[in-house]
Amino acid sequence: MGFSFMPFTIFILAFSSPSSFFNIAGAETQPQHLSSSILNSPILKESIAKEINENPEAGWEAAINPRFSNFTVAQFKRLLxxxxxxxxxxxxxxxxxxxxSLKLPKNFDARTAWSQCSTIGRILDQGHCGSCWAFGAVESLQDRFCIHFDVNVTLSVNDLLACCGFLCGMGCDGGExxxxxxxxxxxxxVSEECDPYFDQIGCAHPGCEPSYPTPKCVKKCVSGNQLWRKSKHYSxxxxxxxxxxxxxxxxxxxxGPVEVAFTVYEDFAHYKSGVYKHITGVALGGHxxxxxxxxxxxxxxxxWLLANQWNRSWGDDGYFKIKRGTNECGIEADITAGLPSSKNLIREVTDMDANSDVSF
Incomplete structure (x- = not known):
C-alpha cells in the first residue's frame, strides 16, 4: 500500500465524563477494591471459561491460556x-x-497493507512489568517509521520505561x-539493539515479588560501538x-498503528479467539x-484487530479482536499517537538527565 499524507483537522479535546477511567460513563468500569483472598486466587478460572463458552451470545472462545497459568489475580493486575x-x-x-471523503475498506490489516514492515507483525512480552503503556507507544512509533520513511527499526521500550521517570508515571507500576x-x-x-528490554525471562527467580522493579536509566548502549544520542528516534x-x-x-x-487504552476485566485473561466483549468478572485496570x-x-x-504484548501463547497467536463501534471496554475512547520525525535521522540531541523530571 502506498503512503500519502492526508489533511486532518486538529481541535482541543473536551471530555464529558471526567470520573471514568477511560472516559467511560459508569463507576462499574473502575478497577474495584478486591479482598486478599481474591487477589491471591488464580486469574484463570475454569468457571469463567465455561460460562463464556456456553454462552451462545458471547461471540468469542475462552481458554486457560498458558501465559497466565501460574498467575494470581494480583500478578495479572500488575500488567495493567x-x-x-x-x-x-x-x-x-x-x-x-x-x-x-476518505473511502475506507471494510477490512484492513496493517500487516498486509505494509507487508515490507516486519515490526508490525511482532508479538512481544512485557514480562511481569506493568509497562504496557510504553510498549503500545514504542511499537506504534517503530511501525510508523517504516510506513512513512521506509526505515525498518526496532525501538527500545526499555529507554522509555526507565528514563521517562515520574513524568510518565511509575515505570513497572504503570504510566500514561x-x-x-x-x-x-x-x-x-534509542534502538532496541542499543537498550534491550530488561525482562527477558520473566519473574521466575526468588525475590522478584511482590513486583518487578523498574530498570535504571543507564543512557549507554550495551554495544560499545554505538552512541546513545545517535541511536535516538523521535516522534x-x-x-x-x-x-x-x-x-x-x-x-x-x-x-499506521496507534496506541489504545481500555479497561480489562477478569474474563479478558481467558480470551482465545473470536470478537471479544465483556461477559463476566470485575474490572481490574487499564491496559x-x-x-x-x-x-x-x-x-x-x-x-478491531489488536496486537497484545503477552507473547504468542496468549489469545489468538498474541492478537485479539474486540467489538467495534460501541466503545467496548472504552476501546474507542483513548487513542494516542504521533507521526515519526525526521530530526532523529539528521541531527544529534542532548541527553536528558536521567534523574531529573522531564518538562514538556
Missing amino acids: GVKKSSRKELTSTPVITHPK PLYAWRYLSHHGV VRAYKVKSNPYDIMAEVYKN AVKLIGWGTSDDGEDY
Missing part, C-alpha cells in the same frame, strides 16, 4: 499499567479528525500513554484521535496495546 491522565492535560492535547508519546517527541527513544507532537470509529480507522489507514486494523466476522460482528 495504564494510569489516567489529568483532565488539564487531556483538554490541552490536540485531537485529530480525518476528512469524511500521553506522556509516553510526549517523551518520544521531546527526548526520543512529532503527541496527539489524540477523535473517539469515533471512522476517525480511528482513517488514522490507522493513512498513518494499552497496539491497534493494527479492523474487519467484520463471519457472524456479522464488526471488530
